[in-house]
Amino acid sequence: MDLNLRLDYVLGEGWLAPYITGLRDGCAIAARCTACDAVSFPPARVCACGGRQSAWVTLDGTAQVIFRSTGMDGDFALVQFAGASTGSIARLQGMAAHETMGRIAPALTTRPGLVVIREGADFAP
């Protein structure tokens, strides 16, 4: 039996809306825990300390590559954004293998993913 099924989702952004809007704009919007000041990016609803109250903060957008992997789907890395207490998984765009510092760029597609480009590069991919 052959069956073709097309699904068009509309996903609610919910509590993550500021973070996702930031990705579209090329801004790193993180959550700062009001109890311990830890900054999570991507934001955590509940902090590792157990705190449930947080405030949105905008990071300066620079990131250091910790581990990098290249493959069929492109270049990705575990990166550490300046000012964040946690790491993030980002798609690398136009960063050579030896480059370890980058900054956030607007998401490249309609899917609001986290993209990091070489520091000093233009936003345009």
Add this chain to the structure above:
Amino acid sequence: MVAVAGSALTPFGRRKDHSSFRDWAAEAFFGALTMADLDQSDIDTLIVASESDFFSLQLNPASIIADDLGLTGTMAFRVEGGGASGQLAVHTAVARLKSGLSRHVAVIGVDASASTLPANQVKDLYSFSFDAWTDGMNGASATMLYALSFQDFMARAGVGVEDLEIVTIKNRRNACDNPGAHLPRRHDPTEIAASPMIAAPYRRLHCSPLSDGAAAVILSRVDALPGSRRTAPRITGIGAASDRTNLGARPKPGDFAAKRLAMHRACAMAGIGPTQIDAAEIYDAYAGSELQSIAALGLSEDLRGELHDGAFAKSGRLPVNLSGGLMGQGAPAGATGVGQMATCAMLLEGRYHPGLQPARPLAHALADTHGGICTTSALTILSQPEAAWT
């Protein structure tokens, strides 16, 4: 106390015979029922482990499987936890049996991961099995996330890319003696090194395949076992735990911390330590994740040394993935954990495939799964009653 009264697996692989997941579930169920020396009318609970409706296009699969198997009237439901679905279904059954709510539970794991959708579409679906709102939107594949986790592990644990080939060769070679395996292969290092890079350091041959298949176990209260099955293997320990989904939020992204916690819980219940495990079926979604798992489970104090000495090989101190594991036997997600249970039970009873059954009696076996990058860990310790060997 809970016993594994019966167990069975279908072959794992890419089915091209126009059969469906319903056929595979039936084959596994009736095979397990026969071994258990029970009739379907004895079964009071059906638990189905299945990772995704996308594969089968059947929502509420437990209802249709119960109908197919003549189990109308039983309590029938599904348990899902990604790659850990099968073990979580077993744990749910154990809780019901130990509480007295059930006497005989059929646990069926089944997924059609290979034949119903193109591989690139399955890959896209799997990318939403992590945090769909963050990593999923990046387009980071499962292989990519596992690769980044393994890079952290390499940096901390003293293992290297070259160690991946030992795991790959071992598991696929074990699969050669498993007639139901998806990828029985005798690889050489050159072939592995020449396979395409999927996400560094993982090449195609370091990865488990997408598979179709089913597995079933009949779990029974010991006081309800038929006389012919009174020495069936016991479930002596279960443990499960979770971790942060975002790798970057973990103190050590390469450390399967949830697995360590789950193992501690299972060992405490079983009253044994990790070093008393005699054989282990471990969740080797990738060659490196087998090494990460062995480390987190506390199964070796010298991981690299024992790997190179053959401790985890078929004739070693602790055979790991005699079935071939996910890499060799295959990986129909919902069936994986249940299949591990079946394999461990048959190993303990001395009735596994002749080319893989260790000559020495086994007292304890470990079935280990996880979902995500070990975001959800679920594992089970099985033990053979002493009476079986006397």
